[in-house]
Amino acid sequence: MYKKRKDAENRKFTRPIEYSTKLPVIKVWKNITPRDLGQILNRDMNYISQLFLNNLKHPNEPIEDMKLLQQAIRRSGHRIEIQANPTNKLKELEDRDIYPRPPADKSLLRPRPPVVTIMGHVDHGKTTLLDALRHSSIVEKEFGGITQHIGAFSIVLDSSATVTFLDTPGHAAFSAMRARGANITDIVVLVVAADDGVMEQTVESVRMAKQAKVPILIAINKIDSPKADIERTKRMLLEVGLQVEDMGGDIQTVPISALKKQNLNSLIEALVLQAELLEIKADYTGLVEAVVVESKIDIHRGKLCTIVVKRGTLRKGCVLVAGTAFGRVRLMRDADNNILNEVTPGYSAEIEGWKELPSAGEIVLEVDSEKRAREVVYLREDKKKLEKAEEDKVIVIQKAEEHRKEYEEKLKLKRKLGRYKLKQQGPRKSEYENDDKINLSIIIKGDVDGSVEAILDTLDTYDSNLCEMDLVHYGIGPITKGDLDLAQTFKAVIYAFNVECPNKIKEEAEQVGISIKPFNVIYKLVDDVKEELNSRLPPIEVEEICGEAVVLQQFEINQGKKKIPTAGCRCVKGTLKKSGFYKLIRNGEIIHAGSLSSLRHIKNEVDTIKTNLECGLQLADKSITFQQGDTLQCLEKVLKAQEITWDPGF
Known part of the structure; x- marks a missing residue:
């Protein structure tokens, strides 16, 4: 027991x-x-x-x-x-994702229209050329006379050949949009003005086309201009690595005038010939593969995006996934707003029916059902979170290592000091708390994804320490009540780029003192951001020269038992003021800087001396002596507005 x-x-x-x-x-x-x-x-x-x-x-x-x-x-x-190990989970997510199909068998390939991108510097006539080819008036619709979106549309040329054109912006801010244009195209038509020649965005367009390994056809535009010089333009093209045919190369150049529609037939023939040589074909069967060219939100039609189909045939009811957005095709329209029943490879269309707005440049893939589409979107979101966690992990490890080294160094120093305490390094916390930083908070709302991206890329170039710029929020579509709440919380300025602001929102913004600024040209928006930044900077005190005098001779005046050196001067520039701050300059060097004790004209004490008048001048420091030929500068301290030094590349 x-x-x-x-x-x-x-x-x-x-x-x-x-x-x-x-x-x-x-x-x-x-x-x-x-x-x-x-x-x-x-x-x-x-x-x-x-x-x-x-x-x-x-x-x-x-x-x-x-x-x-x-x-x-x-x-x-x-x-x-x-x-499970998160790293293995990332691989598992990648295995369950969807990807473009392997290249199709040659027996399935059929000819398709070529996708041609018009590229070049701003104001070199790209959109005017498309206008002439399309017999429309695109230029009149563009604010400020510059293209600010990628336009995608198919044109049946007079030769009965069909070509899908992409009109990319030439403005510096739209480099990312131009890069996407080069990556989904078969041929690049580089428009170069005969009067300007090769410019900054021309060189950038050439670089993008070469990176995408796309053949280039050069249209030398504005040959009707009095300053046109075709031969000089060709030499400039040669300097940037484009070997034109006239100079022993293989790149065709066609001189044209898009405005007066001169020599356009030659350009079309060269374009069709180039497309035939490339033997451009695609697979019209199977699941659709496409690329998002542009996306936007319409108040009445919802979330829209323009795509160019690369493979398969797109029809109403197809379920599409683009990045972390998906949707069922509800309606398809062409560039002229005509409803389409199907879209085959090489053609563009505007798609309605997206649940979320896809980003421009995303690859569009068709799936069997909405259930599969949701699954793909969820796993892509999880994959982004895991990738972000891995990036954060690396940063945390680096920070931990830095803190460990710092701790070990302080520990060694502490042991070395023994009973003596280690003094605190740097300013105390209270000093940080009293440090008021100047900042500008902004909210960006744009009409399409590409425009918002271009604005954000431009704002990313801001690097001044005088005033911080905080991007509170950005989005596509009209200004909403949520935008006003954010602006009120962060005291932000709302910039509306080519979007409407409902009257109710305007009235509410005025009541609570929120500034809403509408723009339709990007460089004007950026100029206003500069002004907002400058307006927040406090004025600085600067010295301005208001007068200058030359010392004719020095004489001494008895004051009590002392002899005080006095400069006999002539004012040669501006006005001398008794209250001013003076610099004594001898042989180009500043000998003394200080205030006056006396300023006299003849025998009278005066407050100012004008140009060409003689005067007697005593410094507050009586030990300073003068020599003939010395210069005395009279300076005033004035408050001057500061300006941000920011070059966005315009």
């Missing part, structure tokens, strides 16, 4: 403690590293090493013994839960 009782007591003593099941849980995985464990517990490596009784070899060496891991985590006051 005694033995049984003793065994029972022993068993009772060795039972797990009941409260251990209530310990907080941390999720770990097999072969986790001590560094990863430190991040999960939010503790440094010294603490992790103590949990393992200082038996760890390296922070990045995997812990293979799960029992050892469990004991260490129990010492930290936690329980473990085994999960």
